[in-house]
Amino acid sequence: MFSLMANCCNWLKRWREPSRKVTLLMVGLDNAGKTATVRGIQGENPEDVAPTVGFSKVDLKQGKFEVTIFDLGGGKKIRGIWKNYYSETYGVVFVVDSSDVQRIEETKDIMAEVLRHPRIAGKPVLV
Ligand SMILES: Nc1nc2c(ncn2[C@@H]2O[C@H](COP(=O)(O)OP(=O)(O)OP(=O)(O)O)[C@@H](O)[C@H]2O)c(=O)[nH]1
Numbered sequence: 001m002f003s004l005m006a007n008c009c010n011w012l013k014r015w016r017e018p019s020r021k022v023t024l025l026m027v028g029l030d031n032a033g034k035t036a037t038v039r040g041i042q043g044e045n046p047e048d049v050a051p052t053v054g055f056s057k058v059d060l061k062q063g064k065f066e067v068t069i070f071d072l073g074g075g076k077k078i079r080g081i082w083k084n085y086y087s088e089t090y091g092v093v094f095v096v097d098s099s100d101v102q103r104i105e106e107t108k109d110i111m112a113e114v115l116r117h118p119r120i121a122g123k124p125v126l127v
């Protein structure tokens with residue numbers, strides 16, 4: 001009985017907790033599949049996506065979390081903006097097109113650059 005009450009109290013406590021805001025970044029080379037992945041997460045069709053010029057922002061609710069995903073353009077000329085988002089992000093999703101073997105070296109270099117950035121080092125990373 002006591003354990004049932006304790007469980008109910010814990011559940012009520014969690015239910016009353018305010019939602020937590022989490023910001024995540026999607027990075028990776030152009031054409032890697034970042035936008036397609038975000039679309040998949042949203043339950044949308046991941047095909048026929050255009051290259052991202054700048055960024056696109058997506059807000060999702062996942063349980064108690066209000067998640068904001070910044071899907072950043074991966075083109076060479078756009079990568080310079082990535083660092084502007086590093087300080088506010090909780091973690092990074094680095095999307096790799098493993099079938100694009102010709103650009104694996106470039107992927108490795110860019111990933112290393114992101115991971116050693118002082119505002120990213122030590123934060124959660126999903127590849
Ligand atoms: N078959 C297949 N196609 C994919 C997959 N992921 C992405 N694509 C396709 O690959 C192309 C590029 O995907 P995007 O999601 O636009 O790539 P991106 O990383 O957002 O590229 P930028 O916005 O330019 O940085 C699109 O035509 C997608 O439909 C996948 O897992 N399988």
Ligand SMILES: [Mg+2]
Pocket residue numbers: 034035036050051052071072073074
């Ligand atoms: Mg994109």
